[in-house]
Amino acid sequence: MITLIQKNQQLFILGALILFVMIVLWALQYGIIRYGQTVLTQTLRYWAVLKQYLSRSKRLIRLRNNYPKIYHALSQRLHIxxxxxxxxxxxxxxxxxxxxxxxxxxxxxxxxxxxxxxxxxxxxxxxxxxxxxxxxxxxxxxxxxxxxxxxxxxxxxxxxxxxxxxxxxxxxxxxxxxxxxxxxxxxxxxxxxxxxxxxxxxxxxxxxxxxxxxxxxxxxxxxxxxxxxxxxxxxxxxxxxxxxxxxxxxxxxxxxxxxxxxxxxxxxxxxxxxxxxxxxxxxxxxxxxxxxxxxxxxxxxxxxxxxxxxxxxxxxxxxxxxxxxxxxxxx
Structure with a gap:
């Protein structure tokens, strides 16, 4: 077996690389299908909490009062x-x-x-x-x-x-x-x-x-x-x-x-x-x-x-x- 691998070293490495990619992609697919929607829901929830926290920030309130156009442009970039x-x-x-x-x-x-x-x-x-x-x-x-x-x-x-x-x-x-x-x-x-x-x-x-x-x-x-x-x-x-x-x-x-x-x-x-x-x-x-x-x-x-x-x-x-x-x- 070892002799066969040594004679076909490049082919063996190529096959191992393709197999590795397939395993990684399969694991990634499994993980996303099983946990993806849950992670997305949690992320959106944390995003909403972060927006509420930022809306109470004194610096952002000062920015909104002093530069309303800039604040509006920046806030628009965060809408989902x-x-x-x-x-x-x-x-x-x-x-x-x-x-x-x-x-x-x-x-x-x-x-x-x-x-x-x-x-x-x-x-x-x-x-x-x-x-x-x-x-x-x-x-x-x-x-x-x-x-x-x-x-x-x-x-x-x-x-x-x-x-x-x-x-x-x-x-x-x-x-x-x-x-x-x-x-x-x-x-x-x-x-x-x-x-x-x-x-x-x-x-x-x-x-x-x-x-x-x-x-x-x-x-x-x-x-x-x-x-x-x-x-x-x-x-x-x-x-x-x-x-x-x-x-x-x-x-x-x-x-x-x-x-x-x-x-x-x-x-x-x-x-x-x-x-x-x-x-x-x-x-x-x-x-x-x-x-x-x-x-x-x-x-x-x-x-x-x-x-x-x-x-x-x-x-x-x-x-x-x-x-x-x-x-x-x-x-």
């Missing part, structure tokens, strides 16, 4: 009843935090910090799997974030939004996909980073950040957000979130296994995708608050069947794309 209050404040804070993480990653990449050494180490280890059968699996996974597949998904989503008469959702979809795509394209031109030497599938674009990782978080994340928003089951919402996170990790891992990107490229792609996903969610929530999107719309049996038909079309299209275009690149 409408989108323009605490939800918008949190979304802006999240966007700022993601941007700071991205700029920090860029600084590490540019200054050849520790993460670059990790990039080369991971790339070297993955190059030893170039003859492994696992490569074909990851080619199929990475094909779900290809340009052809994402265009198909966008088209089918637009058709579905038109059928259910929720056309304004398309605006958020375009913000997530086009915004992240343009940002990634400009970033590649700016940083002009070469791809790993042992790349398995030929790519014409530069390396940083990973476009596949970006579109996975931006597009699939937005689709998961729509499912969560339309769903009335807390358990289903949590499971959709966990599955989307696991799928995003698999796609990012596929870019590293295939030596299409360095580790930092994938991390950068995740951050760019998360940034534009947050922007798209903010725009969509604003449209919902303006009564342009009805989250309580009833889904007919025909509409649900259309969703499943779209999923089947995406799977078949991805398999055909991988078989007819991606796999021949290995030969």
């Amino acid at each position: 009843q409408h989108f323009y209050g605490l939800p918008l404040t949190l979304l802006i804070l999240v966007m700022g935090y993601i941007l700071s993480l991205f700029f920090g990653l860029v600084e590490d990449v540019v200054t050849s910090d520790t993460i670059v050494a990790m990039d080369y180490f991971a790339s070297h280890q993955m190059s030893m799997l170039s003859e492994s059968p696992i490569v074909k699996f990851f080619i199929l996974i990475t094909s779900f974030a290809s340009t052809a597949t994402t265009c198909l998904i966008i088209f089918l989503t637009c058709v579905l939004c038109w059928v259910i008469r929720q056309r304004y959702i398309v605006i958020g979809l375009m913000v997530a996909t086009l915004g992240s795509t343009v940002f990634t394209f400009l970033s590649k031109l700016l940083f002009h980073r070469d791809r790993p030497a042992d790349i398995l599938l030929f790519e014409r674009t530069d390396s940083f950040p990973s476009g596949h990782a970006t579109v996975t978080v931006a597009l699939y994340g937005f689709l998961a957000y729509l499912v969560i928003r339309f769903s009335h089951s807390f358990t289903r919402q949590v499971r959709v979130l966990v599955i989307t996170v696991f799928f995003s990790i698999l796609v990012g891992l596929s870019r590293i296994v295939l030596n299409e990107h360095y580790l930092s490229d994938v991390l950068g792609g995740y951050l760019v995708g998360a940034l534009w996903l947050t922007v798209a969610m903010s725009v969509t929530e604003w449209l919902g608050a303006s009564h342009r999107i009805d989250w309580q719309t009833e889904w007919s049996v025909a509409n649900i069947r259309l969703v499943w038909l779209s999923i089947v079309c995406v799977i078949i299209g991805t398999v055909l794309y991988a078989a007819l275009y991606q796999f021949p690149l290995l030969l």
